[in-house]
Amino acid sequence: MATVAPACELTVLLPCLNESETLATCIRKARDSMERLGIDGEVVIADNGSDDGSPQIAEREGARVVAVRARGYGAALAGGIQAARGRWVLMADADDSYALDDIEPFVAALRGGADLVMGNRFAGGIERGAMPALHRYVGNPVLSKLGRLFFGVPVGDFHCGIRAFDRDKVSALGMRTPGMEFASEMVVRSSLAGLRIEEVPTTLRPDGRSGSPHLRTWRDGWRHLSFLLALTPRWLMLYPALVLFSVGGLGLLALALGPKQVGNVVFSVQTMLACATGVIAGLQLLGLAVVTRSYAARLGLLPPNDRLERMLERVTLDRGVVVGGVLLTLGVVAFVVALLVWGSHGFGALDPMSTMRLPILGMVLVLGGLELIMVSFTVSLSRRSG
Structure with a gap:
């Protein structure tokens, strides 16, 4: 002005x-x-x-x-x-x-x-x-x-x-x-x-x-x-992302091998699906928080964050793509194993309470891997444009 x-x-x-x-x-x-x-x-x-x-x-x-x-x-x-x-x-x-x-x-x-x-x-x-x-x-x-x-x-x-x-x-x-x-x-x-x-x-x-x-x-x-x-990606996205990812991730790990009972309450595959939703939502918010904060600093809307910049220097495009690719591959493997299990039952009806856990984990790994790859590309482009 x-x-x-x-x-x-x-x-x-x-x-x-x-x-x-x-x-x-x-x-x-x-x-x-x-x-x-x-x-x-x-x-x-x-x-x-x-x-x-x-x-x-x-x-x-x-x-x-x-x-x-x-x-x-x-x-x-x-x-x-x-x-x-x-x-x-x-x-x-x-x-x-x-x-x-x-x-x-x-x-x-x-x-x-x-x-x-x-x-x-x-x-x-x-x-x-x-x-x-x-x-x-x-x-x-x-x-x-x-x-x-x-x-x-x-x-x-x-x-x-x-x-x-x-x-x-x-x-x-x-x-x-x-x-x-x-x-x-x-x-x-x-x-x-x-x-x-x-x-x-x-x-x-x-x-x-x-x-x-x-x-x-x-x-x-x-x-x-x-x-x-x-103007505060931390409170709008980062902190909610960490809560969703942490709570969802703990629940996902706890239920990966089978249902858990606390008193008269049984947590099973339905709860596991809700936890998976929390993990995916947390990952998306986390990626968006990083991209938003980095881009806002490039545009001069927010001051540079030295901690974030150092982290982005370490998490290069190549590393992000590699880690994301590994997660994506593991997710595909989980789906393939689930498909083989289905085949062993003659591709007939399955009991979702006992067979849905592996596909749920596969979904989380595939979406998490894709999210990491896309965020890595986006951050790389924003840094080059800056």
Whole structure:
């Protein structure tokens, strides 16, 4: 994302879509805050297609209006960041819910060396009626906890709409999402890039507009969650793969020679088939996790993983094909032996409880071998293309 050279210390950036009821108040609070703190700054309105006179109001209040054609919260912010003239950018919603009259903690943290300063509404105070109960007690806490778990982000309010950052460093992250998940992307990419992230308390007031908020609980919550999962193949694929493969593999080995009884419960060929399904699903997820993580690093979506790179250097295409070929051959042998057993019975009806174990093992070996061969080829191609 190309940016202009810094011309002032701070840009207060407000994305705008029909915010005529509250926009003037927000601009005045931002300008008064900067004047009181002696900050050389500007207010930029990233207008996303307002038709209620918001751009004209902004200009009358002395703000600079940047028209952003691409629709969406993230698109508006990206356009505003690109046009900002400040060394630092402080972004907030234009609905008069955030404390634009108290930006000193954000500026102090930036001056102290922080690259991204997040507001924390739970630490600063949420006024009555400012946040729906579902968001306050479920949505934000859960998504914030997942963000800390997945990416080690040291913040307690992952989705706070008021935050400040070093414009050039955040621009260099290459953020791409156009919707509400832009807020998550900024935090995640900042953490992955090793930027210094700090958090300061801030207050949240009720939305000052009379209309419906732009945020849609379930749609935008899912977009945030799916984005977090998309950038963490470990939690989305690797860990589930290891669980499925381990549990399925242990069950498969335990039942390979015959049924097992625990108390009054008998585990037999049906359980063995379920375990085989777990092993195959685990292998597929594991292969997909490796391919996804490797390719994401090549595209610059995720930072390189030195451990994975060393493993891929050892597991070359030739080795993967050889091991996969051995598994595939063993699987075919298992099917041939099962066919011979069937032939010894005159190709008549067989008792599945006693004859299905070998074909099940053969299926796992054939599919596992093919999976390893295909993953080896795919990883080899991605590394060559990189």
